[in-house]
């Protein structure tokens with residue numbers, strides 16, 4: 088019995104290392120990206136509609152009214168993405184196109200999330216439109232980064248992130264992050280929303296104000 092165990096461990100150790108020539112490798116992917124967010128060569132497209140945004144905006148009365156007037160199927164944003172596998176090591180590259188609009192004073196937003204594997208970073212590069220990337224950590228740090236075409240934000244791991252369209256055109260970003268990052272949406276919902284809201288300042292611009300419903304991320 089002992090000899091058998093010993094024999095098998097020897098066999099395992101003596102197996103030759105796999106050379107890169109023998110490894111199954113992904114093929115390089117060529118994708119075409121427009122400043123509208125259209126993507127040739129995508130592997131996935133998904134859309135979020137007004138009806139999917141329940142609980143996201145502070146003014147629930149205005150939200151319900153918008154749903155009643157425009158219908159739950161009104162498009163809010165769409166995401167094109169390309170990935171060859173779930174990683175580790177692989178990238179997801181994609182575009183997010185967030186249409187302009189407001190619910191009450193609050194500008195249109197994506198749901199927002201923390202990466203399920205929280206240390207995974209993400210690049211956002213603005214292709215068109217005018218937006219703000221809202222960034223918050225679970226321990227209460229806040230950063231709001233204004234994005235216009237050509238500007239990018241390299242978001243480190245551990246930052247909750249959400250896009251906001253503060254303009255009158257679609258806000259389009261090119262993003263890139265680790266394919267094994269995943270998304271944790273509950274962290275925002277469980278905290279009563281993000282700590283900060285981006286609202287119309289009444290003078291043609293935007294301003295960041297505290298969300299009165301926010302209960303903190305860590306309790």
Ligand SMILES: O=P(O)(O)OC[C@H]1O[C@H](O)[C@H](O)[C@@H](O)[C@@H]1O
Pocket residue numbers: 166182183197198199200209249260262263264270
């Ligand atoms: O996932 P959401 O918070 O709804 O945001 C929509 C999309 O926005 C970004 O551009 C992210 O990188 C995507 O991974 C995300 O899915």
Ligand SMILES: [Fe+2]
Pocket residue numbers: 200202209248264
């Ligand atoms: Fe993300």
